[in-house]
Amino acid sequence: MGNRYDVIICGAGPAGATAGTVLARQGLSVALFDRARFPRKKLCGGLLTWKSVKLLEAVFGETPESMIRSGVINHVSEYYSIRTFEHGLASGRLPYPFHFTDRTRFDDMLLGHARATGAEVFEDEGVTACDPEKGSVTLASGRTVSARHVLGADGANSVVRSAFPRFDRDRFRRNMAPALEISLPPEDFPRPVDHPELIVGILDAGYGWVFPNRDRVILGICGLRRKKENFSELFRAYLTRLGVDMDLVPALHGHPLPYGNYLGAPFHQRALLAGDAGGYVEPLFGEGIFFALCTGLYAGEALAESQANRVDPGPRYARRLHRQIIPELKASDRLRWALFQGMRIAGPGSLSLFVNAGATRLAEMVHGIRSYAWLRRKEWDFL
Numbered sequence: 472m473g474n475r476y477d478v479i480i481c482g483a484g485p486a487g488a489t490a491g492t493v494l495a496r497q498g499l500s501v502a503l504f505d506r507a508r509f510p511r512k513k514l515c516g517g518l519l520t521w522k523s524v525k526l527l528e529a530v531f532g533e534t535p536e537s538m539i540r541s542g543v544i545n546h547v548s549e550y551y552s553i554r555t556f557e558h559g560l561a562s563g564r565l566p567y568p569f570h571f572t573d574r575t576r577f578d579d580m581l582l583g584h585a586r587a588t589g590a591e592v593f594e595d596e597g598v599t600a601c602d603p604e605k606g607s608v609t610l611a612s613g614r615t616v617s618a619r620h621v622l623g624a625d626g627a628n629s630v631v632r633s634a635f636p637r638f639d640r641d642r643f644r645r646n647m648a649p650a651l652e653i654s655l656p657p658e659d660f661p662r663p664v665d666h667p668e669l670i671v672g673i674l675d676a677g678y679g680w681v682f683p684n685r686d687r688v689i690l691g692i693c694g695l696r697r698k699k700e701n702f703s704e705l706f707r708a709y710l711t712r713l714g715v716d717m718d719l720v721p722a723l724h725g726h727p728l729p730y731g732n733y734l735g736a737p738f739h740q741r742a743l744l745a746g747d748a749g750g751y752v753e754p755l756f757g758e759g760i761f762f763a764l765c766t767g768l769y770a771g772e773a774l775a776e777s778q779a780n781r782v783d784p785g786p787r788y789a790r791r792l793h794r795q796i797i798p799e800l801k802a803s804d805r806l807r808w809a810l811f812q813g814m815r816i817a818g819p820g821s822l823s824l825f826v827n828a829g830a831t832r833l834a835e836m837v838h839g840i841r842s843y844a845w846l847r848r849k850e851w852d853f854l
């Protein structure tokens with residue numbers, strides 16, 4: 472392991488692997504550290520929207536067909552439904568299908584691309600500290616490695632972010648949603664599942680999901696903790712309401728999901744943040760894969776440009792986020808509060824009215840064909 476790189480990336484999930492691919496492709500020396508050994512598990516529903524599929528094609532040359540062939544995508548659904556336990560609220564056909572991936576394979580595929588383009592990948596190498604001023608990280612083994620820049624792509628509990636002095640830590644914590652998820656063999660779920668179902672009315676600011684996959688059904692809940700709720704109990708009650716035999720339920724696992732705590736200035740001295748580390752998850756439905764890929768791409772391009780032109784990458788990266796990503800997250804955040812507030816005041820029927828008034832346009836918004844801001848056509852700059 473050399474001791475001086477152009478860029479050190481902490482975390483080899485979608486954000487880190489995308490940045491690593493972009494940087495190595497430009498000829499920069501990149502060290503990608505992950506505390507796990509791949510293929511590794513990641514708790515996730517694996518739902519990919521249109522914009523994720525388009526970005527995967529633009530950056531990695533992976534199409535739905537190539538990913539279906541390699542088993543990375545293992546379910547495609549053209550339908551959706553939204554309901555409470557008692558009533559259906561909205562359902563229908565989508566203008567573009569949702570693709571479902573298995574994150575173990577998906578993340579391994581992305582890391583394979585980073586490696587193939589020349590990024591040096593170090594697995595089982597956790598980062599325990601970051602010094603943004605020096606551009607260095609300390610590894611669990613005690614070694615220190617340095618670079619011109621460090622990218623924190625180390626997920627929701629980012630070690631790199633913890634070295635940032637100036638951001639509202641209380642706001643960040645308040646908007647971190649507990650998310651719990653299990654998967655069951657389809658025969659252990661009481662009915663067949665072939666399209667994604669969202670279940671509302673179980674949390675003040677959150678929802679549950681039942682997602683299909685080729686060889687399993689994925690069941691989860693996430694939401695903001697507003698009244699000291701016990702999420703494990705809530706999740707058990709949710710599974711029972713879904714008719715799951717609790718004797719068949721594996722151990723419960725949870726993972727924090729950034730849910731409205733995206734940072735406006737994700738850089739400090741020589742360090743940048745991408746993906747969950749910067750809170751880049753869509754605050755209504757909790758879509759994070761696309762935002763990890765996209766912020767990884769933008770961070771990678773800003774860092775590559777900074778090496779070529781000796782300019783500061785942080786402000787460039789932030790400007791691009793403010794053009795492309797943050798307006799989407801802000802508008803989705805506003806919509807979330809309007810919808811959850813509407814449901815609290817007028818009941819879940821208000822959501823039904825809202826969705827059914829413009830189902831196709833709303834589906835296009837979720838996919839990223841339209842913007843969360845006023846449903847305008849969205850122009851993604853990576854296409």
Ligand SMILES: Cc1cc2nc3c(=O)[nH]c(=O)nc-3n(C[C@H](O)[C@H](O)[C@H](O)COP(=O)(O)OP(=O)(O)OC[C@H]3O[C@@H](n4cnc5c(N)ncnc54)[C@H](O)[C@@H]3O)c2cc1C
Binds near residue numbers: 482484624752
């Ligand atoms: C239950 C659940 C369901 C979800 N379902 C969906 C969904 O269906 N669709 C969707 O779009 N999004 C979903 N999300 C969100 C999505 O999983 C995340 O937004 C996405 O994984 C973020 O990618 P990332 O690369 O930023 O971080 P991660 O995927 O978390 O990757 C971070 C990487 O950093 C490594 N790491 C962490 N700490 C360190 C350290 N100290 N040193 C070195 N390495 C470290 C980890 O091992 C990991 O490999 C879900 C999230 C949860 C919790």
